[in-house]
Amino acid sequence: MAQAAPSTRLVRFGLFEVDLQSGELRKAGMKQRLPGQPFQVLAILLERPGEVVTREELQRRMWPDTFVDADHNLNTAINKIREVLSDSAESPRFVETLPKRGYRFIGKMNGLPGWPPSESAEKSSDEAASRVMPGAARARIVRSSMALGAVLLAAAVGFTTYKNHSSRTQLSQRSLTRLTFDDGLQIGATWSPDSRFIAYSSNRGGKSDIWVQQVSGGNPVQVTRGPGYNWQPDWSPDGKYIAYRSEDGDGGLFIVPALGGEGLSKRIAAFGYFPHWSPDGSQILFQTTQFIPWTRFFVASLDGTQPHEVLRNFFHKHDLSPISAAWYPDGKRISIWAQDRQLVPSF
DSSP: OOOOOOSOSEEEETTEEEETTTTEEEETTEEEOOOHHHHHHHHHHHHSTTSEEEHHHHHHHHOOSTTSOHHHHHHHHHHHHHHHHTOOSSSOSSEEEETTTEEEEOSOEESOTTOSOOHHHHHHHHHHHHHHOTHHHHHHHHHHHHHHHHHHHHHHHHHHHHHHHHTOSSOOOOOOOOOOOOSSOEEEEEEOTTSSEEEEEEOTTSSOEEEEEETTOSOOEEOOOSSSOEEEEEEOTTSSEEEEEEOSTTOEEEEEETTOOTTOOEEEESSOEEEEEOTTSSEEEEESOSSSSSOOEEEEESSSOOOEEESHHHHHHTTOEEEEEEEOTTSSOEEEEEEOTTOOEEO
16 A cells, blocks of 8 residues: 655645645645635545545544535535546546545655555556546656657757858847846736737735736736636737636636726636637637646637537547647637547647
8 A cells, every 4th residue: 555645734746735734725836725624635635645545434534423414525525626626537637536435646746755655556546547547648648749749849940040040150149128027926928919018927916916017117007806816817809808717716717907997807707727819809718627638628708608618529529639729810710739549649
């Protein structure tokens, strides 16, 4: 069996960090909303990574009173954990379900003695994974293919650059201009259509919010406020609005006037990540998770109707696993990047 994780305050896996003392879960440094009972269930699973924790044990530790509907509470807690970790029961990356038995944490922990698990436990986990999550092997191949493709592309670019530069007597010099001077982290920049501004996410105020900076200089303007984290901005083609992902409450996708305005944000979808405006600004394309290749794609209109899934039948018909998508310039089609049944990523 795998060795139990040592008693430690911080546990890290993937982009996540769990502070067992404060009861906080952070992703890439940003606090995630995981209430008490789901957090406690996750902490129990992290105590024994690679081992099966039975439903009975979880129920006994979490809800010792017999009058509590422990089955329902446990199912709710596991679903919430998977939602926050962007995990799934069908292709788990972190929490694996063993039907009629219990659950097992299968994510690889970072920087903890005693992990990875012993050879026998790792073999057992791999055998279970081969039955439950065929996407994992595909994901490894995708990452390898992407890495190989990047190396080949870099080599080709390097060779071409060398040939071009070797034919010149002097190298042209280019300068870089720094645009942001915020404290903390700034990510996810998006240009305004007139190229005079950029919008980005900054945690300068202690949490991530959307800010707008004029390229020619001056102080940035805070566009979003409130208790939740706001990030992944995308500027609308007409320059009037910015779409973004918010972690406030149950999370979702919102739009807000480009120069901000208290109470003027509008929710367009109750779920989703990485919003992208259509060329005519009437729709927004987004994906359901931050991870590949298990994501699905939806399109939301601005009229309040429910988002609808796109390309699902196409992926099923051609046995494709989607990786990313973007609007085609005519706004009527979508370009996709997916892997086929030969596990080859292609457009």
